[in-house]
Amino acid sequence: MTALPVAALTRWWMHFWFEPSAASNLGIARLLFFGLLLLVYLREDFSAWGGVSPTFWMPLWMFKYTGITPLGADSLAVLQICWKVSMLLSAVGLLSRVSMVVAFVSGTYLFALPHNFGQTFHFDALLVIAMGVLALSHAGAAWSIDALIAARRDPSREPPHSAEFTWPARLIWVAMAFVFFGAGFSKLRHAGIDWVLSDTMQTFLIRAHYGVSDADPFVSWGLILSQWPWGPRVLAAIALGTEVLFPLALVSVKARRVLVPASFCMLLGIRALMGPTFGGFLVAYVFWPQWTAVGQRLRAWIPGKPVPTIGAQRIAHPHT
């Protein structure tokens, strides 16, 4: 290391969060995030929570300390329409800033509301954070109707590379890293290595077929796997390793290539073998790929198309 640790850390911090980047990547991620979220929740009806008996009411801290109560079914029906419309507008990038703020505020209330009725699920917490981060970002600067309108007014106008298009995705990465690391750390804290070496995973795989989750497993392979002598333990070790090591994906490209797809597959595996649904959680993975690079790579594969130089439009940088 050629610099003092503090100075090196500061430089790394500034690079990680504030490295100027193109608007396209965040714009595509915004389009995919809100578009897919809308598809996932399009048929979800939150209004029924307005008619649930108050005997089930066990408020979250934000409801308890602010005195927020459940809206009636009719009000919830209106609110969820507002939320879905705002997600559509956020996806296509029309009135982006306003629509993303509306999506965040209304979405937070709608996501939080069911958790006041007996159990807090965790699959939508990251989505609330992601919506909040996007609401404070300039994610509508590219791949949006707003950008098309701006370009029509001034064709020479193109958003310059900026940190504004870097930090939002990075913050969502960090939040996702906390989700996985938190889950792994909880296992080590409460169970230690016994979580892997005991019959815990075998028990989970079997019990999943007794209607304990919000949905039933897709397949019964978990029961077969549970009977292999070391099958459940290997599965537990892989899951725990993926969770605890996930923060490495933030600082290592090699780790990212392994851990991000591995965690995605792990969630699919949990859904298939054990039942828990993850709602729109998987949608948050759209912030990991570099979409502009993916697009250029795909175009390079199309016969007859010239292979573009990725990064040709990058800003001048002393070391690149």
Place this chain on the structure above:
Amino acid sequence: MDRGGPPRASRIGLALDDAFCDNDFQHMRPGSGRTQMDRGTGWKNNVDRPVAPPHLTRRRLWFVHAVIAFVVGGHVYDVVRDKENWPFSPYPMFSQVDESRIHKTLRIFGITSDGETPLLSYESLHPFDQCRLATALTRIRDERESASADLREAVRDVWARYEARRQSGAHDGLPLLGARLYAVQWHLDAYARNARQPDERVMLIEVRSPAAHSARGLEP
């Protein structure tokens, strides 16, 4: 079609490289015809590299740092304290050692004209699902002094909504004359062959329609 590039497997690998690396620091590797990320968020790549100006005003930079501090701080607080403050959480699900071969839960059964049917599907419990409902009922039973009355109200609420949704065509379940809450227990079978039939069950609450109440002399 041979395009003179790397083989297909390598292309997939390169696509992964591109997908998870940092686009703005990719460059053409001389002579390879491939793109490869050489910088990015990695520690080694960034500690010695000068910082490019972020193009943010000082005020905006502070604001973004405040947002980062809030999100990171919220997570760190919950993970360290092992406390739940949604949307932050220590994510404690499935974190205990659990080798018990006995599974206990609370479950609502609907009373039909010729017996009982368990209410398990999302359609019959909407907006609850079987997991949230069982947890809510357990918390009411274990945490409240007025558990008996509250459980009765809870079961009545589930039954009333089931019937209202059935009559509106939201599901095609059987008409219910009432509902019962059972504490149920299974001895786990390796292949879950007894999943549909609890080994033991104890009725905690029964609610019935007014007509049935009068006919059977039960309290409404």
